[in-house]
Amino acid sequence: xxxxxxxxxxxxxxxxxxxxxxxxxxxxxxxxxxxxxxxxxxxxxxxxxxxxxxxxxxxxxxxxxxxxxxxxxxxxxxxxxxxxxxxxxxxxxxxxxxxxxxxxxxxx
Numbered sequence: 001x002x003x004x005x006x007x008x009x010x011x012x013x014x015x016x017x018x019x020x021x022x023x024x025x026x027x028x029x030x031x032x033x034x035x036x037x038x039x040x041x042x043x044x045x046x047x048x049x050x051x052x053x054x055x056x057x058x059x060x061x062x063x064x065x066x067x068x069x070x071x072x073x074x075x076x077x078x079x080x081x082x083x084x085x086x087x088x089x090x091x092x093x094x095x096x097x098x099x100x101x102x103x104x105x106x107x108x
Contacts, residue, residue: 020059027066036069044068 016024030036044065045052052061071078091098 023059023063023066027062030066030070030075035073035075036066040069040072041065 045061048061070076
C-alpha cells in the first residue's frame with residue numbers, strides 16, 4: 001500500500017469463486033465499452049483508504065471501484081442501482097431459489 005512494508009506476498013493458488021470471475025468479466029466488458037479507464041479504477045481504489053485493504057477482499061474492492069466509476073460516468077444512478085438490487089433480492093438468497101422461482105413463472 002503506497003510503498004509501505006506489507007509483509008510477504010502469499011504465493012499459493014486461489015480457486016476463484018463464480019462472483020469473482022463475474023467481477024473480472026464486468027471490468028473487462030465495461031472498460032472495453034469506454035465506461036472507465038484503468039486510471040479511474042485506480043483512483044476509486046485509492047479513495048477507499050487503507051482500511052479497505054484490511055476489511056475487504058481484492059474483488060470486493062474491485063466491484064466497489066467499478067460501481068463508483070459507472071455511477072460517476074452516468075451509466076446508472078444510486079437510486080437505479082438500489083431499485084435493481086431490491087428486485088434481485090426478491091428472487092431469493094441462493095441461485096437455486098432464484099432459478100426455481102423463474103422456472104415456476106415460465107411454467108405457470
